[in-house]
Amino acid sequence: MSGSADGTVPRLRRVVGRALVRSCARRPAVLPDDFPPTVSFTFDDFPASAVDAAGPILRDAGMAATWYAASGLLGQPSAVGEIASPDQVARLHADGHEIGDHTCRHLDARAVAAEDYGRDIDENRRVLADLLPGHAVRSFSYPFGGVTLGAKRAAMARAATCRSTMAGIARGSVDLALLPANPLYEDAAWLAAAQDVIGRLAARRGWAIFYTHDVTPTPSPWGCSPASFAALVAAIGRAGLRVATVGAVVDEIAPASA
Numbered sequence: 109m110s111g112s113a114d115g116t117v118p119r120l121r122r123v124v125g126r127a128l129v130r131s132c133a134r135r136p137a138v139l140p141d142d143f144p145p146t147v148s149f150t151f152d153d154f155p156a157s158a159v160d161a162a163g164p165i166l167r168d169a170g171m172a173a174t175w176y177a178a179s180g181l182l183g184q185p186s187a188v189g190e191i192a193s194p195d196q197v198a199r200l201h202a203d204g205h206e207i208g209d210h211t212c213r214h215l216d217a218r219a220v221a222a223e224d225y226g227r228d229i230d231e232n233r234r235v236l237a238d239l240l241p242g243h244a245v246r247s248f249s250y251p252f253g254g255v256t257l258g259a260k261r262a263a264m265a266r267a268a269t270c271r272s273t274m275a276g277i278a279r280g281s282v283d284l285a286l287l288p289a290n291p292l293y294e295d296a297a298w299l300a301a302a303q304d305v306i307g308r309l310a311a312r313r314g315w316a317i318f319y320t321h322d323v324t325p326t327p328s329p330w331g332c333s334p335a336s337f338a339a340l341v342a343a344i345g346r347a348g349l350r351v352a353t354v355g356a357v358v359d360e361i362a363p364a365s366a
C-alpha cells in the first residue's frame with residue numbers, strides 16, 4: 109500500500125510546505141530590546157456582529173484594531189454571520205481603526221494559482237480605495253490561514269505585513285510576511301491560551317496578535333462572545349499592556365538588514 113493511502117504523503121507534504129513558507133520569501137525585521145509588550149486585535153472577514161459588539165468595547169477602552177476586509181463578501185451572509193457592510197467598514201476607518209486586506213473573494217492560497225491570488229488582492233485594493241479614499245492598505249492576512257510560497261510572495265509584494273494563523277508571540281527576529289497570531293475563539297482551551305499569552309507577554313515582552321471573526325453571544329466556531337472579548341480587553345488593561353494596530357506597530361519596527 110502506498111504512503112498516500114494512509115495519509116503519510118499528504119501529511120509529509122503539509123509539513124514540508126509549512127517549513128518552506130516559514131524559511132523562504134521572508135521579510136525579516138527586528139523587534140528592539142526595549143519594545144514594550146504590545147497587543148494587536150485583528151478581525152478577519154468580519155461580520156456586522158464584530159463591529160457592533162467588539163467596536164464599543166474597544167472604543168470604551170481607547171483601543172483601535174486592524175480589520176481585514178474581503179470586499180467581495182461585504183454585506184453577504186456567511187458561516188460567521190452577515191459580513192459587515194461597506195458603510196460599517198467606512199465608519200471603522202473614520203473611527204481610527206485600521207482596515208487591512210484579506211483578498212477580494214476570500215481565497216484559500218492552497219486552492220488557487222499565485223497569479224490569481226495576487227490579482228484578487230489587487231481587486232480588493234481597488235474596491236477598498238474607492239470605499240476609503242486616501243487610505244493606503246498596508247496590512248494583509250491570509251484567508252483560512254492558507255499560505256503557499258507563491259501566495260506569500262504575491263502578498264508580501266503588495267503589503268507591509270502579512271498575518272498568518274500560526275500561534276505565537278513575535279519577539280526578536282520576526283518575519284513580517286508571516287506574522288504569528290493567536291485565535292480568540294469561544295472554547296475553554298483557546299480562551300485559557302489567550303489569557304496565557306497575556307501573562308507571557310507581560311513577563312517577557314513581545315508582540316501578540318489576536319484574531320477572531322464574529323463577536324456575538326452565540327458565536328460560530330470561529331468567533332467569541334462579547335463577554336470573552338471584554339474579559340481579554342480587561343486582562344490587557346490590568347496587565348498594563350498597550351494595544352496598537354498592526355500598521356502602527358510595523359511603523360516602529362526597523363527592517364532588518366538582509
Ligand SMILES: [Zn+2]
Nearest residue numbers: 152153251252
Ligand atoms: Zn477569513
